[in-house]
Amino acid sequence: MSKLLRFPLLILTTVAMAACTTNPFTGEQQARRAATYGAIGGVVCGLIGSADSSQHARNAALGCGAIGAGVGAYMDAQEAELREELQGTGVQVRRNGDQLDLIMPGNITFATDSYTIRSNFEPVLESVSQVLYKFTDTRLRVTGHTDSTGSRDYNYDLSNRRATSVANYLASTGIDQNRLISQGMGPDQPIASNDTESGRASNRRVELQIVAIQ
Numbered sequence: 001m002s003k004l005l006r007f008p009l010l011i012l013t014t015v016a017m018a019a020c021t022t023n024p025f026t027g028e029q030q031a032r033r034a035a036t037y038g039a040i041g042g043v044v045c046g047l048i049g050s051a052d053s054s055q056h057a058r059n060a061a062l063g064c065g066a067i068g069a070g071v072g073a074y075m076d077a078q079e080a081e082l083r084e085e086l087q088g089t090g091v092q093v094r095r096n097g098d099q100l101d102l103i104m105p106g107n108i109t110f111a112t113d114s115y116t117i118r119s120n121f122e123p124v125l126e127s128v129s130q131v132l133y134k135f136t137d138t139r140l141r142v143t144g145h146t147d148s149t150g151s152r153d154y155n156y157d158l159s160n161r162r163a164t165s166v167a168n169y170l171a172s173t174g175i176d177q178n179r180l181i182s183q184g185m186g187p188d189q190p191i192a193s194n195d196t197e198s199g200r201a202s203n204r205r206v207e208l209q210i211v212a213i214q
């Protein structure tokens with residue numbers, strides 16, 4: 001057996017053993033499986049670069065990104081950091097498969113009828129940005145939402161301006177604009193009833209969806 005083949009087999013054996021340990025972020029069995037697949041993917045990515053010195057191979061190896069880390073484990077790590085940074089800020093972190101959703105209530109993000117980010121919320125966005133800056137293999141979608149009070153045109157415009165404000169702020173802190181997309185949804189996606197004040201307050205929000213690049 002050639003050295004080129006013996007070396008990856010040794011690594012794969014080590015990977016299989018290491019994958020039996022508890023994931024340091026969640027401790028879940030599913031995360032362990034993701035780490036196993038991701039680690040094997042990392043070996044494959046490494047072999048692309050080591051077996052072929054062409055520019056095409058180097059580009060392929062660089063493109064492994066989240067594949068090399070394992071998409072599930074990659075998002076586990078990002079989720080853990082975001083939860084730590086956002087504890088006590090009022091921003092909710094929700095996990096949906098390999099997607100993370102940050103829900104930012106309108107009352108802590110913007111003043112009434114304003115799309116200027118509150119000055120005391122800027123440090124929260126900076127904390128989010130610090131995490132997003134490290135986990136580059138994600139796409140970021142910022143959506144603004146309103147309640148049903150007032151005209152639809154006004155609500156669409158306000159929600160779009162608020163989403164744009166958050167996206168622009170993240171870009172100003174160093175997040176690549178190519179990763180960002182923003183959109184205002186107006187009152188079209190309520191998460192609570194607009195018949196009550198508490199429901200309308202819940203509907204006034206900005207969401208940041210973080211999706212791994214597969």
